[in-house]
Amino acid sequence: MNTINTHYRLSHKIEDEAFSLSQAPYCNLYLSLSQKAIRLAVVDTVRNKFVVLEDYELITIFTPLQVAEQLRLIAAENLLFQEQHWNTVRVSFSNLHFTLVPETLYDPTHKEDYLRLHSELNPLQDVVLSYRHGGLEALNIFSVDVASYEALQELFPRQPVQIVHQTSSLIRSVLHHTDRTAVRNMNIFVERNYVTILVVSQNGLEFCNVFQYQSPEDFIYYIIFVMQEQKLNPEQETLTAWGDITHDSSLFNILQKYVRHIKLGKKPADVEYSYKFHDMFEHRYFELYSLHLCE
Template identity: 75%
Template structure:
């Protein structure tokens, strides 16, 4: 008897009518996991086109174990999570348990120790993964909760799952779409209660961190703080922003009070999107689209 309560709702769903699950072998399934949402997208690799997007909002979910429980419940009614025929399944994890280490200093036998310097870890609950950024010559070391990993493994027992920290997907995508100039620029990806801030300069990535905020005041504090630490001027810099934010939100309103130039980011342009995506704000679901640019 299933005693786990449902704490999710399907808040958005689109599917190109030309796509069917029989095409899964030539498609990639991308999954984004956080404590606030479980999202998935399907990319048809033969046409280099996104054809499916689903967004499940998690309600009163506070722990990774609860995320895993809701993932299992969603999978009971979601045919995409029931298929084992995907060409690739890539999973992005959103949390603050990550660190970037220069490749020249990286020793695989000490990856847990590197991460423990920057995050609270429990050896019984956290599995450590890595992702190599070839262009940066850096390694992203991050943790995935064992309950989440087990749920994913149970859903896709025959797949070689690829785990990526969400910051890596954002870094790959932002460096890909950002023209190299002599200027430094700040970028933000907004989730409910988390904001990822990146600074890119002439030599590439200069700063990346994830901050937890509980109010609009917290939100703007971290942005201004990082700008000041990075010697950037809120009166002169342009902040490009993606994610769960709208023009009429309290977050956007407070941004306008302190940042002179705000630009909503666009989705990656070197791939196609079904016409069904035309009604989706371009700055939304950037984390899912960015998974297509990872290796």
């Protein structure tokens, strides 16, 4: 008897009528996992076009084990998870457990040691993985919870699942689409209770970190703190925001009080989107779209 309760709701769904599961061998399936949401998208690689997006909001979820349980429940009712012939399955995890290590200093036998400098690791609950950023000549060392990791292996037993930390997909996308000018700029990706901050210049990535916030005051504190540390002037610099933030939200309101120039980011431009995506805010689901730029 299944005693696991359903703690999710489908908050948004888009599906191009031209898509069918028979096209899976020519499509990529992308998933983004966090404690607040499970999101998925499908890209038709022949047309280089996003054709499906589904957003499942997680409700009263507090542990990684609960996220894994909800993932299994969603998969049991979703044909996209039951399809086993995708061209690529790529998954991003959102958490605080990551570190960037220069490639010249990286020793794969010590990847757990690199991460222990920044995060507490439990060998029974965490799986340590890595992702190479060729353009940065660095590796992102990160951990994912073993419950979700094993769930993914069970859901896709016939093909390898590429797993990345969410910061990697954001870094790839921001670097790819930011004008390489002499001006340094700040970019933020907003989630419920988390904000990822990236500072980019003509030399590439200069800063990347994820902060956990509980209130708008916490949120703005971290942004101003990083601007001060990075010597960015809130009166002069333009801050670009993506993610779960809107013009009428409390986060945007407090941001306007402290940062003069704010703009909402756009979808990655090197891929097409079904016309059904056109009614959505451009800055939403950036983490999902950005998975298309990972390799």
